[in-house]
Amino acid sequence: MVSIKDVAKHAGVAISTVSKVLNHYPNVSEETKEKVNKAVEELNFVPNSVAAALSSKQAGRVALLINLNEKTQAIDEIGMQYISGALNKAMELNLDVITLFFFMFKNKTAEELIRYLQSQSITGIVIYGVSRTDQVIHQLIESRKFKCVVIDAPFVNECTSSVSIDHEQAQYDVARKTIEENNCKSVLYIAGKKNAYVSALRLDGMKKLAKELDLTLTVRNGDFSELQARNITTQYAKKKDAVVCASDLMAIGAMKELIRMDIFRPVCGFDGIILMGYVGKQMNTVDQDFAGISSRAVEELNLLMSGEEGRAVITDYSLVRMKYEDIIQ
Numbered sequence: 001m002v003s004i005k006d007v008a009k010h011a012g013v014a015i016s017t018v019s020k021v022l023n024h025y026p027n028v029s030e031e032t033k034e035k036v037n038k039a040v041e042e043l044n045f046v047p048n049s050v051a052a053a054l055s056s057k058q059a060g061r062v063a064l065l066i067n068l069n070e071k072t073q074a075i076d077e078i079g080m081q082y083i084s085g086a087l088n089k090a091m092e093l094n095l096d097v098i099t100l101f102f103f104m105f106k107n108k109t110a111e112e113l114i115r116y117l118q119s120q121s122i123t124g125i126v127i128y129g130v131s132r133t134d135q136v137i138h139q140l141i142e143s144r145k146f147k148c149v150v151i152d153a154p155f156v157n158e159c160t161s162s163v164s165i166d167h168e169q170a171q172y173d174v175a176r177k178t179i180e181e182n183n184c185k186s187v188l189y190i191a192g193k194k195n196a197y198v199s200a201l202r203l204d205g206m207k208k209l210a211k212e213l214d215l216t217l218t219v220r221n222g223d224f225s226e227l228q229a230r231n232i233t234t235q236y237a238k239k240k241d242a243v244v245c246a247s248d249l250m251a252i253g254a255m256k257e258l259i260r261m262d263i264f265r266p267v268c269g270f271d272g273i274i275l276m277g278y279v280g281k282q283m284n285t286v287d288q289d290f291a292g293i294s295s296r297a298v299e300e301l302n303l304l305m306s307g308e309e310g311r312a313v314i315t316d317y318s319l320v321r322m323k324y325e326d327i328i329q
Contacts, residue, residue, distance in 0.1 A: 002043045011039035022119050037111060061121045062095050062301060065137075067102040067129025077273045078290050082128050082151070085291030089298040098122075102129070102137075110139035122146060124301045126294070127153075131195040147304035149297045153197045154312075161310040163297045165317040167198045170286045171205030171270060174319050175244045178268040178284045179213065184241035186216040190232055190254060192224045192246040202246045202270065222250045229253035234261070242266045248273045248285055248322075255281055269322075276322035287320045 004022075008015045013032060020028050021036040039045070064086050068076045083099060090097045098120065105113050113136060117125070124147040130137045131153075141148050141155050148160040156162055179187065189206050192199035203219065210217040218236055222229040222245065229250035234257055237243055243258070243265050245251035251269030258265055259281070269276060272287030293315055300313055 002045045004045070007036065007039045007043055007045050010043055011035045022115060037115070040115070041111075062090060062097045062124045062126065062298070063117060063120070063122045064097060064099045065102065065125055065127045066099065067131075067134075077275065078271065079128070081290035082294040085294030086126060086298050088291075089295040093298065093302050095124075095298070095302065102134070105136065108136065110136045110143065113140055114143060114145055117146065124148070124305050126297045126301055127151065128294075130155075130197075131193065132197065133195045147301060149301045149304070151293065151297055156310050156312050158309050159304065161300045161304060161313060163293060163300060163313045163315060164198075165286075165288055165293070165315050167201035168205040168208070170288075170317050171202035171246070172209050174268050174270065174284050174286050175206055175209050176213075177319055178244065178266050179209070179215070179242055181284075182242060182266040184215070184266070186240045186242075187218070188232070188236045188240040188243045189217060189219045190222040190229050190243065190245045190250050191219055192222065192250075194221055196224075199246060206244060222246070222253075224249060226250060226253035226256075230257040233257040237261070237265055238263065240265065242268075245269050247271055248276050251283055251285070252276065255283065272320060272322070282321050284319060284321050287318045289315075289317070 004015055004018050008018045011018065013036060017028070017032060018036050021033050064083060066079055066082060068079050087097060108116070127137060127141070127148060127150045129152070130150060140146070141150065141160055144157065144159045146159070148155070150160060150162050152164045152167070154162055187210065189203070191203050206217065209215070218240065220232045220236065222232055224247050226249050229245060230253040233243060233254040237254070237258060238261070243254045245254055245267065248269035248271040251267050252275060255267045258267065268284040270286045272285050276283060276285055296313065296315055304310060
């Protein structure tokens with residue numbers, strides 16, 4: 001078996017230097033990192049901690065890799081629900097879990113991220129919030145070096161499963177309920193981020209509904225931002241019968257702006273976050289049960305690590321009308 005001593009000799013550096021590179025110590029030159037990483041790759045070196053985990057009869061160590069919403073000062077309620085659901089299921093399945101965040105690897109290559117995860121004895125990963133532009137995460141998944149479950153993104157291979165609700169149908173359902181309740185003919189649709197997989201699916205659901213009901217539809221991208229939703233509402237809502245938003249945070253922004261403008265337009269959101277209940281107006285939304293989705297993802301990951309092949313898993317959702325009385329304890 002190749003040892004760390006062999007890697008050091010092959011790279012022409014000290015053993016302590018190899019250890020620093022593998023454990024991502026600061027103040028190591030890029031030239032040295034390149035030499036060590038090249039030696040690791042050429043010798044197919046596996047750190048002792050990883051080898052021990054692979055030879056162990058235990059289920060393995062799992063990482064939760066989460067992309068937090070950094071564009072709001074509010075607590076990321078969705079992220080916290082994800083973590084809660086995953087940890088509870090992991091305890092039930094006797095899995096060791098660590099929590100990591102996208103921003104921790106902002107300047108890392110896929111190879112560096114893979115080596116870091118291997119150094120932490122990770123054998124499975126649940127990935128939350130990956131977008132079309134997160135190429136390092138795409139490469140991590142495509143490497144097939146780990147069993148992966150991806151939330152809300154269409155990645156499926158022999159080592160990877162996806163877990164998601166039917167976003168297209170859910171958007172169609174909540175928008176239709178709101179529009180038919182208020183007899184609307186023209187709609188402002190505030191879409192999410194252009195690079196988010198769910199944004200395209202939800203927009204497809206809205207376009208399908210507009211075609212079926214012969215609606216006049218205006219689409220603007222709100223980037224899942226409360227502030228952008230407020231600005232869009234200011235500019236377009238007066239001439240529309242309803243405002244449909246691709247997230248609750250944007251629905252909150254739209255409703256607050258409508259109140260400031262002193263005009264009424266029905267608004268609906270998408271997510272089912274608790275903050276919706278504090279807006280002062282009732283709104284239809286899609287309740288995804290993020291803790292339940294995350295729990296299901298960890299369960300699916302456990303199946304993958306037990307030898308099952310990847311697949312697409314569709315979970316349930318419900319339509320709810322959020323109000324203050326429903327959220328207070």
